[in-house]
Amino acid sequence: xxKWTYTGPEGQSQWPKHYPYCGGAYQSPIDIKSDLLRFxxxxxxxxxxxxxxxxNEQLTLGNNGHSVQISLPSKMHISGLPHRYTAAQLHFHWGxxxxxxxxxxxxxSKQYAAELHIVHFNSDKYPNMSMAVDKxxxxxxxxxxxxxxxxxxxxxxxLKFVNGIKYRDQRVKVPxxxxxxxxxxxxxxYYRYDGSLTTPPCYPSVLWTLFRNHVTISxxxxxxxxxxxxxxxxxxxxxVPLNGNYRKxxxxxxxxxxxxxxx
Ligand SMILES: NS(=O)(=O)c1c(F)c(F)c(S(=O)(=O)CCO)c(N[C@H]2CCc3ccccc32)c1F
Ligand SMILES: [Zn+2]
Numbered sequence: 001x002x003k004w005t006y007t008g009p010e011g012q013s014q015w016p017k018h019y020p021y022c023g024g025a026y027q028s029p030i031d032i033k034s035d036l037l038r039f040x041x042x043x044x045x046x047x048x049x050x051x052x053x054x055x056n057e058q059l060t061l062g063n064n065g066h067s068v069q070i071s072l073p074s075k076m077h078i079s080g081l082p083h084r085y086t087a088a089q090l091h092f093h094w095g096x097x098x099x100x101x102x103x104x105x106x107x108x109s110k111q112y113a114a115e116l117h118i119v120h121f122n123s124d125k126y127p128n129m130s131m132a133v134d135k136x137x138x139x140x141x142x143x144x145x146x147x148x149x150x151x152x153x154x155x156x157x158x159l160k161f162v163n164g165i166k167y168r169d170q171r172v173k174v175p176x177x178x179x180x181x182x183x184x185x186x187x188x189x190y191y192r193y194d195g196s197l198t199t200p201p202c203y204p205s206v207l208w209t210l211f212r213n214h215v216t217i218s219x220x221x222x223x224x225x226x227x228x229x230x231x232x233x234x235x236x237x238x239x240v241p242l243n244g245n246y247r248k249x250x251x252x253x254x255x256x257x258x259x260x261x262x263x
Contacts, residue, residue: 004200005231006245019200026204027250028195029104036257037191043260045188046142046209047080053176061158065168065231066199067091067245070158076179078120078140081207085120085140088129090182092116092146093198094225096243102226103145104198104246105191105210112214113222114146115246116182133197138205144183149216154181159217159224167234184213192258198247212261 004010004018016023030036053059053073060071069091076087094114095102103112120140121132132138157177164172189212196204217225229242 006247012247015200015202019202021196021204022200022202024202024204025253026194026196026255027202028198028206028208029106029247029249030193030195030252030255030257031106031109031249032191032210032257033108033252036252036255037259038256039262040192040258040260043190043192043258044080045260046078046190046211048142048180048183048187049077049079050075051179053179055175055177057176058173059158059176060171061161061165061174062171063165063168063229063242064091065242067093067242068162068165068225068229070174072118072179074123077123078142081140083122083124083137086123088119088121090116090118090179092225093246094146094222094243095246096241097223097226099244100148100222100226102244102246104249105143105145106249107145107191112145113148114217114225116144116146116215118142118144118179118182133205134201134203135205137207138203139197140207140209142183143208143210145210145214147214147216148219148222151218152216152221154178155217155221159221162224162228166228167230167236167239168232170234182215184211184215186213187211189213189261190259192260193255195255212259 072087078085101111103115126132231242232240
């Protein structure tokens with residue numbers, strides 16, 4: 001589609017001009033405030049299946065100009081939701097060295113340093129992401145909030161290759177690793193709400209699961225994410241740094257955020 005950015009003349013306030021859903025209802029991310037929460041005892045622990053990839057199962061790590069993404073094998077999936085959701089890709093949102101806040105979801109107006117999204121599609125009903133992406137029951141995204149703190153060995157499995165994908169449309173193969181290690185320990189504690197893609201075309205097609213507990217990466221790891229990448233092509237004369245790739249919180253309207261945990 002047409003080019004869009006997070007700031008500037010094609011920035012997020014302009015997205016609805018070319019992508020009408022971006023100005024519509026059920027938009028993500030949101031600021032998850034206490035007064036929106038409702039405890040739901042029927043919310044089961046998230047069960048991730050076949051997330052433990054072996055080194056010989058190579059993954060494609062890429063810079064798509066909007067984020068750093070890893071394409072995921074279709075054996076990876078979530079069970080325990082109303083339908084089976086098959087993994088498609090994971091990507092990140094982060095801030096910049098000068099403004100370290102870069103998560104998309106906020107919790108009681110606290111913005112974290114970064115956020116991981118693992119995108120899945122409803123493979124019970126749709127053959128692939130493209131057919132699922134604009135359906136109200138099409139997608140399920142797992143969100144993990146990221147803080148700067150302890151070094152994270154799981155993140156290092158791909159962060160050590162980011163210098164090979166500095167520019168838009170560059171891709172490298174990386175050895176598979178245990179994707180479960182990217183998630184927090186407790187998969188039974190999470191926020192759940194109906195929302196959208198946080199990038200154009202902003203389809204309201206996402207069942208959001210944001211884990212209650214954050215994970216950490218070291219300052220050095222954060223800086224490699226926030227300083228290594230460009231949203232411009234290698235041959236472009238003016239390199240455009242890729243950071244601050246997060247959408248601002250959208251109106252919750254009448255939406256309730258279900259929580260799987262008390263207090
Ligand atoms: N925050 S989010 O989860 O809403 C979200 C993104 F923020 C994001 F950047 C991407 S992207 O593919 O890296 C770039 C623009 O689509 C996707 N990609 C999705 C949307 C469309 C599509 C098609 C195939 C594989 C993945 C995706 C995404 F679902
Ligand atoms: Zn995302």
